[in-house]
Amino acid sequence: MVRPDFDKTANNWLIAALIVALACVAPVVGAQDGAAGSSFWVDREATVIAHPGQPAVRIAIWDSGVDLSLFPKQLARDAEGNPLVRGYDAFKQRQDTSMAVLPDGLLRRQDELNGILAALDDRDSGVDSPAARAIVKKMKAQTPEQAAAFDDALGRWSGYVHGTALADIALAGLPNAELVVARMEWWHGSPPVPCWSRELADREAASIADLLSFVVASGARVVNMSWGRAERAYVANLAQCAPDMPEPERQALARYTVEAIRAVLQDGMRAAPDVLFVGAAGNTGSTVQDANPATRLVLPNFIMVGAVDRRGATTDWTNTGPEVALYANGDRVASRLPGGGLSYPSGTSMAAPIVANAAAKLLTVNPRLTGAQLRQLLEGTATFNATGQRLLHVNKAVEAARTTVNDT
Numbered sequence: 001m002v003r004p005d006f007d008k009t010a011n012n013w014l015i016a017a018l019i020v021a022l023a024c025v026a027p028v029v030g031a032q033d034g035a036a037g038s039s040f041w042v043d044r045e046a047t048v049i050a051h052p053g054q055p056a057v058r059i060a061i062w063d064s065g066v067d068l069s070l071f072p073k074q075l076a077r078d079a080e081g082n083p084l085v086r087g088y089d090a091f092k093q094r095q096d097t098s099m100a101v102l103p104d105g106l107l108r109r110q111d112e113l114n115g116i117l118a119a120l121d122d123r124d125s126g127v128d129s130p131a132a133r134a135i136v137k138k139m140k141a142q143t144p145e146q147a148a149a150f151d152d153a154l155g156r157w158s159g160y161v162h163g164t165a166l167a168d169i170a171l172a173g174l175p176n177a178e179l180v181v182a183r184m185e186w187w188h189g190s191p192p193v194p195c196w197s198r199e200l201a202d203r204e205a206a207s208i209a210d211l212l213s214f215v216v217a218s219g220a221r222v223v224n225m226s227w228g229r230a231e232r233a234y235v236a237n238l239a240q241c242a243p244d245m246p247e248p249e250r251q252a253l254a255r256y257t258v259e260a261i262r263a264v265l266q267d268g269m270r271a272a273p274d275v276l277f278v279g280a281a282g283n284t285g286s287t288v289q290d291a292n293p294a295t296r297l298v299l300p301n302f303i304m305v306g307a308v309d310r311r312g313a314t315t316d317w318t319n320t321g322p323e324v325a326l327y328a329n330g331d332r333v334a335s336r337l338p339g340g341g342l343s344y345p346s347g348t349s350m351a352a353p354i355v356a357n358a359a360a361k362l363l364t365v366n367p368r369l370t371g372a373q374l375r376q377l378l379e380g381t382a383t384f385n386a387t388g389q390r391l392l393h394v395n396k397a398v399e400a401a402r403t404t405v406n407d408t
Contacts, residue, residue: 040311041329044391046398048364050176057363059170059356060180060220062211063163063227065099067338068181070164074171076178076218086214087183091194092203099338100160100185106153110339113157118343125332125346148190156188162226165335165345170224170353170360177360180218182211187237195241196234198253204229205260212268216275221363222374224356226280226349228293231258261294269299276371278356280348281306282319289321296323301371303378307331307351312385318348320389325379328354328392358394362401369401377401 050056058076068075068083076084089095106113119131142150163183171177184207187194194200215223234254238245269277279295281288281304288296288304295304307318307330314320315330330351332344359374369377381396 044393044395046361046395047173048361048398050364054176054364055367056176056178057174057222057360057367058178058180058218058220059174059360060182060215060218060223061163061167061170061353062182062184062215062223062225063166064159064161064185065097065163065183066167066179066181067164068098068179070336070338070340071167071171071179074175074177074179076180076220083179083181084218085181085183086211087181088185088207088211090185090187092200092207094207095183098181098183099163100183102156102160106156109153109157111341113154114161114337114339114341114343116154117158117161117337117345118341121332121344121346125344127344152189159186159188161337162349164338165343166224166226166349166353168335169333169350170222170356172357174357174360174364176364180215180220182215182223184208184211191241192237193241196237196253196257198256201253201257201260204257205264208261209264209268212265212272216268216272221275221367222356222359223275223277224353225277225295226352228280228282228291228295229258229261230282230294231255231292234258258292258294262297265294266297266299269297269302273301273372274370275301276356276359276374277302278352278359279304280352281321281324283307283317283347283349284319285317286319287321288319288323291319298323301375303355303375305348305352305355306389307346307348308385308389308391312391314385314387314389315346318351325375325390326355326382326392327351327385327389328358355392358392358397361394361398365398365401366405369404373404377404 078084085096085098087095087097116135119135122129122132123135167179171179231254234257235250238250279302282291282293284291303325304323306320306324306327307315308327309315309331310329328351330348331346333350334342334344337343355378358378362369362374362377377397377400379390381393381400382390383393385391
């Protein structure tokens with residue numbers, strides 16, 4: 001399935017499903033061990049090997065949290081040996097856990113919910129798997145009560161697993177890379193909790209400023225941001241939980257939130273020129289201008305990524321516009337879920353860590369590249385598809401980075 005933008009509430013994207021225990025999910029494997037996809041992207045890939053004694057490239061996954069148990073040898077650590085993790089809960093209060101704190105009852109359903117996500121990936125990609133057929137059959141038989149309960153559970157679970165999948169994609173084929181985790185939560189439920197407010201908007205901006213400072217201070221050279229904080233999402237929250245609020249007030253609060261976040265992002269990114277920040281364009285099939293995410297900004301060391309399919313054709317759900325500087329595969333990208341089960345989600349959320357992975361490969365070849373230079377190399381070596389989108393070409397980018405070793 002096209003996984004939701006991290007900024008969407010469950011009810012805006014999820015077709016309700018019945019509670020059903022599917023077969024166990026796939027065994028623990030890395031994303032790089034999954035289906036290779038078409039040769040189009042395989043032919044553009046590159047393998048890089050770090051020199052002995054070369055410092056690790058640190059990649060920050062700034063998202064909903066990461067299952068650290070899947071990456072035991074790739075965790076960036078502080079002087080005391082603790083993993084570098086900082087987080088905030090849905091109310092924008094500091095909570096330094098690597099993943100969200102969920103109810104025990106939901107956590108006990110990990111295998112079931114992972115299996116359903118994988119089945120929906122198959123169903124929505126047109127893959128006729130036994131799991132996809134089972135979920136379709138069960139959905140047809142669901143009652144409204146069952147659908148509502150499961151809509152909430154699976155929606156919350158989808159956000160919970162999001163960052164783990166991104167980390168698996170970003171670290172694939174990079175044994176010398178180290179993971180930094182910056183975690184934040186979105187609202188959940190219907191009506192959503194928490195209901196948005198001016199106080200939350202200020203706390204959101206402050207928490208984002210803090211997390212940006214944290215990843216930079218942690219030595220991350222590449223930061224993956226598969227979220228946007230779109231204006232329409234805040235409006236949707238208020239429409240559900242504050243129906244008596246006049247529409248102009250909802251719009252004003254949403255705009256205030258987006259602009260406050262954008263301001264702290266711009267300030268923080270400008271102060272970190274050695275870091276490349278990688279953002280996802282979003283999956284609503286609109287322009288970035290219409291969606292108006294807080295990440296709609298133009299800076300030398302920020303690159304926004306759209307999604308194409310396994311043959312390089314633009315998907316009908318990717319957001320587009322002049323802000324989208326590069327496109328990568330976002331179609332059934334192999335990635336692990338918490339606990340190690342394999343899934344094949346689609347979305348710009350998956351295209352972004354593919355670009356982050358490529359940037360880390362460039363840094364493995366030449367650690368002195370700045371964020372702006374990384375962006376220039378990634379864009380400058382891209383090729384164009386039939387509709388004019390600039391497509392990532394990792395091999396060409398790596399070779400170009402090799403030629404800059406003596407120039408930087």
